[in-house]
Amino acid sequence: MTAATPCLRHWRGWVEAAQADAWLERLRQEVPWKQESIRVYGRRHAMPRLTCWMADPGCGYRYSGLENAIEPWTPLAAAIRRRVGEAAAQEFNSLLLNYYRDGRDAMGWHADDEAELDPEAPIASLSLGASRTLRFRPRQRGTAPTLAVELGHGDLLLMDPPTQRHWQHGLPRRLRVETPRLNLTFRRVRLPA
Numbered sequence: 742m743t744a745a746t747p748c749l750r751h752w753r754g755w756v757e758a759a760q761a762d763a764w765l766e767r768l769r770q771e772v773p774w775k776q777e778s779i780r781v782y783g784r785r786h787a788m789p790r791l792t793c794w795m796a797d798p799g800c801g802y803r804y805s806g807l808e809n810a811i812e813p814w815t816p817l818a819a820a821i822r823r824r825v826g827e828a829a830a831q832e833f834n835s836l837l838l839n840y841y842r843d844g845r846d847a848m849g850w851h852a853d854d855e856a857e858l859d860p861e862a863p864i865a866s867l868s869l870g871a872s873r874t875l876r877f878r879p880r881q882r883g884t885a886p887t888l889a890v891e892l893g894h895g896d897l898l899l900m901d902p903p904t905q906r907h908w909q910h911g912l913p914r915r916l917r918v919e920t921p922r923l924n925l926t927f928r929r930v931r932l933p934a
């Protein structure tokens with residue numbers, strides 16, 4: 742069964758603009774950004790964005806078929822994790838950072854439903870920089886309308902369960918955009934009992 746809409750909570754301007762500006766600048770500089778590549782039909786392509794995976798020890802996981810190297814939390818990322826965790830009432834143990842250098846960078850349709858992730862936990866997404874559209878479509882195509890959420894500077898979006906089970910999301914290119922955007926998705930990786 743497909744839920745009629747994804748379960749989203751969107752706070753526009755969750756971080757006040759001057760604070761968001763400062764976070765954007767500092768994260769661009771201090772995060773060890775990586776240019777990963779993806780395999781499509783056996784060929785390697787540069788991923789259309791830079792990424793970094795930060796997590797507590799033991800919280801590694803595979804994303805788009807890549808085994809991510811775990812980076813330790815930078816002081817700012819750790820501070821943001823605490824604030825986002827309070828807003829979401831959730832203890833996040835991992836974070837994927839995406840750096841969209843301009844409107845040519847993007848992310849394809851996917852669901853964040855890897856086996857390593859706790860399906861009961863929300864995923865919290867913080868956006869900094871250029872405004873971009875996150876689109877949602879039902880995994881069972883045609884059973885519900887596609888939805889677009891405009892994510893601006895300082896916005897926090899919570900994707901609550903069972904959103905990942907029934908919906909995919911993606912960030913299309915937007916060629917008019919010439920400025921960068923950072924997105925931080927806080928996640929909960931299941932730990933061995």
Ligand SMILES: O=C(O)CCC(=O)C(=O)O
Pocket residue numbers: 837839848853866875892910912924926
């Ligand atoms: O950049 C975004 O807003 C989406 C990022 C995303 O879907 C992800 O990191 O899994």
Ligand SMILES: [Fe+2]
Pocket residue numbers: 851852853910
């Ligand atoms: Fe995602």
